[in-house]
Amino acid sequence: MTTIQQCLLVRDGTFVAVGPAGDITGERGTWPCGLFSRDARHLSRWQLTLDGGMPAVLVPAAPDSPGADTATAVLTPPGGRTDAPALTVFRAQTVTGTGLAERLVLSSNTREAAEVLVAVTADADFADQFQLRADHRWYDKPHAVRTRAVRDDGVEFGYRRREWRARTVVTADPAPDAVEETGSGARRLVWRVTLPPHGSAELALRVAAVPHGAPAPADGTPAAPPVLPAPHARPELAPACERGHADLASLLVPATGPEGEPLRVPAAGVPWFLTLLGRHALITSLFTLHSHPDQAAETLLALAAAQATDEEPARIGEPGKIVHELRAGELAYFEQVPYGRYYGSVDSTPLFLMLLGAHAESTGDEKLARRLERHARAAVEWMFTYGGLEARGYLLYHADEGGLANQSWKDSPDAICFADGSPAKGLITAAAAQGYAYAALRRTARLARTAWGDPAYGERLDAAADGLKARFARDFWLPEADFPALALDGSGTPVDALASDAGHLLWTGILDQERAERAGRRLLEPDFFTGWGIRTLAAGQPAYHPLAYHRGTVWPHDSAVAALGLARHGLRAEAETVVGGLLDLAARTGYRLPELIAGYSRAEHAQPVPYPHACSPQAWAAAVPFALATALGQGAVGQGAVAPVA
Numbered sequence: 001m002t003t004i005q006q007c008l009l010v011r012d013g014t015f016v017a018v019g020p021a022g023d024i025t026g027e028r029g030t031w032p033c034g035l036f037s038r039d040a041r042h043l044s045r046w047q048l049t050l051d052g053g054m055p056a057v058l059v060p061a062a063p064d065s066p067g068a069d070t071a072t073a074v075l076t077p078p079g080g081r082t083d084a085p086a087l088t089v090f091r092a093q094t095v096t097g098t099g100l101a102e103r104l105v106l107s108s109n110t111r112e113a114a115e116v117l118v119a120v121t122a123d124a125d126f127a128d129q130f131q132l133r134a135d136h137r138w139y140d141k142p143h144a145v146r147t148r149a150v151r152d153d154g155v156e157f158g159y160r161r162r163e164w165r166a167r168t169v170v171t172a173d174p175a176p177d178a179v180e181e182t183g184s185g186a187r188r189l190v191w192r193v194t195l196p197p198h199g200s201a202e203l204a205l206r207v208a209a210v211p212h213g214a215p216a217p218a219d220g221t222p223a224a225p226p227v228l229p230a231p232h233a234r235p236e237l238a239p240a241c242e243r244g245h246a247d248l249a250s251l252l253v254p255a256t257g258p259e260g261e262p263l264r265v266p267a268a269g270v271p272w273f274l275t276l277l278g279r280h281a282l283i284t285s286l287f288t289l290h291s292h293p294d295q296a297a298e299t300l301l302a303l304a305a306a307q308a309t310d311e312e313p314a315r316i317g318e319p320g321k322i323v324h325e326l327r328a329g330e331l332a333y334f335e336q337v338p339y340g341r342y343y344g345s346v347d348s349t350p351l352f353l354m355l356l357g358a359h360a361e362s363t364g365d366e367k368l369a370r371r372l373e374r375h376a377r378a379a380v381e382w383m384f385t386y387g388g389l390e391a392r393g394y395l396l397y398h399a400d401e402g403g404l405a406n407q408s409w410k411d412s413p414d415a416i417c418f419a420d421g422s423p424a425k426g427l428i429t430a431a432a433a434q435g436y437a438y439a440a441l442r443r444t445a446r447l448a449r450t451a452w453g454d455p456a457y458g459e460r461l462d463a464a465a466d467g468l469k470a471r472f473a474r475d476f477w478l479p480e481a482d483f484p485a486l487a488l489d490g491s492g493t494p495v496d497a498l499a500s501d502a503g504h505l506l507w508t509g510i511l512d513q514e515r516a517e518r519a520g521r522r523l524l525e526p527d528f529f530t531g532w533g534i535r536t537l538a539a540g541q542p543a544y545h546p547l548a549y550h551r552g553t554v555w556p557h558d559s560a561v562a563a564l565g566l567a568r569h570g571l572r573a574e575a576e577t578v579v580g581g582l583l584d585l586a587a588r589t590g591y592r593l594p595e596l597i598a599g600y601s602r603a604e605h606a607q608p609v610p611y612p613h614a615c616s617p618q619a620w621a622a623a624v625p626f627a628l629a630t631a632l633g634q635g636a637v638g639q640g641a642v643a644p645v646a
Helices: 237-250 278-287 293-305 348-363 367-371 373-384 431-450 455-476 502-508 513-522 556-568 572-587 624-631
Strands: 007-011 014-018 034-037 040-043 045-050 056-063 070-076 087-096 099-108 114-123 145-151 154-161 164-173 178-181 187-195 200-210 252-256 262-266
Touching: 007 056, 007 070, 007 087, 014 087, 034 099, 034 200, 040 164, 040 200, 045 087, 056 087, 099 114, 099 187, 114 154, 114 200, 154 187, 164 187, 187 200, 237 252, 237 572, 237 624, 252 293, 262 278, 262 293, 278 293, 278 348, 278 556, 278 624, 293 348, 293 367, 348 367, 348 373, 348 431, 367 373, 373 431, 431 455, 431 502, 502 513, 502 556, 513 556, 556 572, 556 624, 572 624
Parallel strands: none
Antiparallel strands: 007 014, 014 034, 034 040, 045 114, 056 070, 070 087, 087 099, 099 200, 114 187, 145 154, 154 164, 164 200, 178 187, 252 262
16 A cells, blocks of 8 residues: 555565556656666666557556555556557566566457557666665765666667676567667667458567676575465454465465575565565564474574674674664665675664574474574673663663664654654663564573573573563653653663554563553554554654654554454553454455554544555564464464563
8 A cells, every 4th residue: 555656576585666658757756666676777767659659558567466566557548538449468577576568469459460569678777776765865976887788679778887787688578679769868669550340469678687796596486385274253364364364374485594694575565675684584474483493593693693702883783683674786886885794773782582482482483592692692792781781781872874873673763752852862772672682682581491491590590581571660661651661861861752562562571561551551542543554653742753763653463462462461442443443444455464554543534544655565464364363362462472571
């Protein structure tokens, strides 16, 4: 559910976004238009014309089925109201892990032979995704050279900048009659096609994206069918899980394990984050642990392989810290953006430990926990030392100039704010991250006893968890609001905005039962609950904005976390209310839950209002239905998603 009228196809780390006719114009907008692989745009123009005119759209480009990698459109030559078109074009486009395949079937509608001039104008600007974002930043690219070479069967576009190399190869069968220059750098492939009376002709085109440093193609084995919930009073649950499974399969991207083994892990989302983000992959894997345990294992292995081993201030890397983001694009390669291997999250490390412990419990298999013991101990040590748990009692972060100002899950610049909207400053102690730390300590203490044979280490971690829980109760509870603070600022002052992060505290168990019940019921009040889900910031506060990224919108995954937390603390009716709202949202969005929606309530607008920049598909949104099944008691309550060890 987005406001963007584009058709999007994604597979194995490659995606294409086309307009209603199946064309790529390269125009700037809320979403990038083009064919992308490893953060580079390998097609910036791909436009079909018939006898020099743009075709009319009878059926706009759309996927054949949810999660499909092929889209079809039906087109005709341009004409007036009374002009019966001489032919119809059936256009099919398929995205693969290495590019785009297109099939054009031209079908004659007349009893006479017809001739048509078919042309496809193509170009590849190899723009990095960061160049296409709405912030309009300029990135210098010294010594960059673009080339174009005509082939017998098409055209090849090339790009080089020092040692950086990328290519896009366009081939056609039959070969074009001509490849023409356009004066803009694009090339026009032209065919003069003769159609017999009521006959047809076919053109097959293939676009091969060859990005710099591309690994071998990922294993294309279809994902195993998910473990779907049993029939339930909410019939929307099963189709939502089916759609979520299809989207998660489409978002899998290649990664590498600790011993160089090839893996496939869930990317965060399309279009801007078709890459591994630690926090997103971990929460996605926690949500789907019961139904997709192998995905959780591969996520853990990939993140262990990227775990920091040295101090790297430019990347915020510190020994034991789990990576926030991995990028393979040109700007990351030349360090013009810090995200090639970036550690700017305070919560990926405890989430890694949570998933490792949950995986061992859910599967009953401790082999992975034993294999990753060294990585897990390093992650714990990071929490105590660099993370701040030992010296300051909490996990903390400070704004990264040139990177992320906020490094909890609400990572937009203005997300951590007081109720009046003023930003929190200094070292930030985000509430949700403390909940994750608490659950991580409990989970790892159990692993120490059961998998590693080190009960003394387990006792140390349990004692640390006890201390963290007591400090949190003392420092974070807002007596007047009877609700937890969003964070502590650098002076230790509670950040008093009433926010959805309380749901994460219920999920992880850091609140005692009495306070958890009060906070949980508060999340169902009308200023929080819109009928679709829980607002990230309660309405009625000066800081609230229904279209601000983290200050009033509704994130399905955030609401699902709250549903799990409510279920954990026995608030079944409240959990079912949240689940019902999210399933109603799913039913209105083709069962593909968006990354987020605007914070308007059902009373304000009867249909969910899209957030214009939401990723879709997006991994943790796709995983939400599986978390809802858990909250309803149908998806292994206590096996990962509800985090029972606390």
